[in-house]
Amino acid sequence: MATSTASAPVTPGSVDDPRPPRKIGFRQQLGKWDVKLSPYLYISPFFLLFAVVGLFPLIYTAWVSVHEWSLLGGQGEFVGMENFQFILGQPNFWKALGNTFSIFVLSTVPQMIAALIIAAMLDANLRAKTFWRMGVLLPYVVAPVAVALIFSKLFADGSGVINTLLGQIGIDPIGWHSQSLPSHIAISTMVNFRWTGYNALIFLAAMQAIPRDLYEAATIDGAARWRQFRSITIPMLRPTVIFVVITSTIGGLQIYDEPRMFDQAGKGGSSGQWLTLTLYLRDLGWRTNNLGRAAAVAWLLFLVIIVFAILNFTLTRLIASSGAKKDKKGQLRVSASGAAIPSAPSPASTPVVETSPATGEPGSGTDGTTGRTAR
């Protein structure tokens, strides 16, 4: 994703190439320091803050995780891998891992497909474009907590809208809160509600960057619309899809808000039907007051995220590239990092906002809102 920045040219005539000094004096000296130090000064807030609230806690987590560490009593003895052993021996950990994965899949796969379809619709020559685009984005401005409150009511087992509707057409009520899979579906629905439109807009933008000549050529070749979509649109969207999937992996595996709010107790159900890893972490640390074990879960979750990010990356590439091969001529340039840059027919000098694709909301910081933690 960083390709364009890393290779950014440092233009000649740059500011640290000052013209020969006319006079040597205090002012000049000051000016020189100004030039030398300012760059570091300007980037320092980020690095300082990240060091304190991002990096340090992450590393310190490892330290906490090998100690007995009570919320109330503070640091205790060094216990080595005991916390990890304990966690790995807990059925609830494995349940939480399974649930997290299940919710992640249920909220990613349908969401990507729906977002692609919606994007394709939005890409058509529509009247009132802005209205439709804003319309699909609407749910994004609702806080996950609020979304969860609304949907918990919709999905209430006995008194909810959905089960009542099902009852009216003769279907037995579904145990949204009692059974594992239905609860995952309900929670995924909340996630999908909030993010499908957002991702559709990302895909839409990527679609619009595809050179229309490709379609024209395909039309002349007699390719049907569906075939065009499959062999041109999808492969061309590949880098965007990869990126969106990776970001949803990082955020999705940390899902907390929706399962926390799915019932009033917030413990993931009486047998952990919708207990997720982050919920489990919170429970260990702040309900059973054992920060050491909570830290161990944090590290395990960290590992899981890395493994899944890599796995997803590989998988998505594999799947997408089977389609891309058919289209070698499609001016698709794939950088080594997998973040491909569709060659856009824009002059190099055009001031295009070249940001990371789809990183989505910046959130409010290293406290866990970075990126789309809500997913």
Add this chain to the structure above:
Amino acid sequence: MAIAGATSVALLATACSSGGSGDSESSDGKITLTVSTFNEWGYDDLLDEYMELNPDITVVHDKAATSDEAREKFNTGMASGSGLADVAGVEVDWMPEIMQYEDQFTDLTSDSVEGRWQDWKTAQATTPDGKLLGYGTDIGPEAIAYRADLFEAAGLPSDPASVAELFGGDSSTWDDFYDVGDQFMAAGTGVPFYDASSTIYQGQINQVEESYEDPDTNEIIALDNPEVKDIYQGVLDHAELSAGLSQWSEDWVAAFQNNGFAVMLAPSWMLGVIEGNADGVEGWDIANVFPGGGGNWGGSFLTVPAQSEHPEEAQALADWLTAPEQQIKAFQTTGNYPSQVEAQKSEELAGITNEFFNDAPIGEIFAEQADRISVNPYKGPNYFAINSAMADAIARVTVDKTDDADSSWKQFEDAVNALG
């Protein structure tokens, strides 16, 4: 740049502590005390009154929603060494847990509260070496709340006296209770008997002297204690009497409005809950009876954390709030039954009735039920956690219906073993 930064930080620091514990003494010598409670303790008017009596003191009331919530916040505050209220409410179920950290609290022993409470209540807040860490507020003597109209529809007696008799009167047992349930169900009204199996369990476990932990060693005995298993099994054997709801859930709340059940175990503080949820529903009444010989469910204490900057003033406030006169007023507002001996005996209390519950003489009823409380169940540091695990175990069978009694018990064992 630097100036802008400095200014904004300064601005922030002032803006952000507005709701926190912050500075509690303003320049004119006025003292601000915070009081934290949960649910509804009926303190709002009392605190206003206190401020009128003590013009130098401002009291800020911080109400958490539930006991669960309050416990979490309390632990966090205790852990962080700040943020606890000057006078902090603690429920009996998690009192033992925090009493492990006795140096975090002010010893409240004082002549003015000598003999204020029943001995068992005082004992719950006293450390082994005799420090008193909390002043008792209320206790939760229990009776049975029922829907007279639904009882009538099922062909059962419906006036309070006959219903009390129906349940077995003073010698009522849990078998009697289940029997009435069977009769009610047999009438075929389609309405389940009680709301949630976990509440029935709660009513019974509160009558067991040594349930989950050994009083001497705090060793966990929950898994080997036949009494625990028996109650569990008994509750599950009668699961068909239950509406299969999870207490405090969406569906539970909705059921109050939809004839969802006919009976609830009613500790005194539950009256306010029923009244709130069943707003507009007619037919609720209270029978002066409780199976198994009286029982106490809940009840709380006021503590003064050591982090308070004004421990003396805080103690004075706690003393005042838990004095009999004040707790009688609280009972009048919310139904929280006073734990003070004098209050329990007062004529004022005996005369209190509740309009929503068909003008039931609640003062009289709960005074009688409080007298019948004979057991002081031991609650150790793990009581709260084990009891939550048990509530989950019961819910798995009766609410979620995903497990049977045996498989759910196994998971309960796992959960309890994880506490070690």
Add this chain to the structure above:
Amino acid sequence: MSTSIPMLEQSAGRGAARAAARRRKHQTQTSEGRRAGWVTYTILAIVVLGSAYPLYYSLQLASSTASQIAQNPIPGLGLGGNLLENLQRVMDANINLPQAFVNSVIVAVVTSASVVLFSTLAGFSFAKLRFRGRGPLLVFVIATMAVPTQLGVVPLFIVMRELGLVGNLLAVILPGLVTAFGVFWMTQYLESALPYELIEAARVDGASMIRTFWHIALPAARPAAAMLALFTFIGSWTNFFWPSIVLGTQNPTLPVALQLLQASFFKDMSLIMAGVVISVIPLLVLFVIAGRQLVAGIMAGAVKG
């Protein structure tokens, strides 16, 4: 704001999308470009209705009474008559909603302003100044975007405890003062939007670095900064996990207050939904005012990798 909209469209759209759109206008319609038929409109209408319904549903519940809600699981089409009353009740409820509202505004405004300022500063430095270590440092910034820092909650909590900030809004604000995404976003934008000639000219006039930043870079960054502020505001407003851990009941933000409302002793759905409505309205207003920019921002982020 008025100047930034055209600028945004220009910057976001002058690339591929604009070119494609222009071509589309006078050429034979290709598959994606063809005039939308009723199928497309129908599907989109369903999607938009689906997006709006849950919000409308919350408004319906917020305007009913508890017993109406319990008795009619499926509300009709209209609204009930108790909206104002419920809003009033929830503001008076014991969860301190007015304070939560103010807190949320403080956190969102401060973090947005700070993220924009610090990100632009860093972005200016990375994009336009040459200094030793620039490349690796920038790569580091980008790498941190992929780090799930949320997992550092345990030590972060310990740190805040040491600083005595548990329960204080600063505990939520501090970690949000600057973000990797913001730095990256502004770097990318300034790289192309700020010509070196302008900086050079300012320097020749003897302006200090900070003056150059203030008078040249900051104005040039306005469009991207506006979008960044928008995203940060939303992210901050909806943030729950960390505030729920570090803030107490005395000093909640809106999402934390909503959770307290749900956990209430007796639960009144009309009250909870009134709380939801209060928490949603400010962002809805923002959405109506700046929704176009939000759309443009999301799409701009995706145009090029």
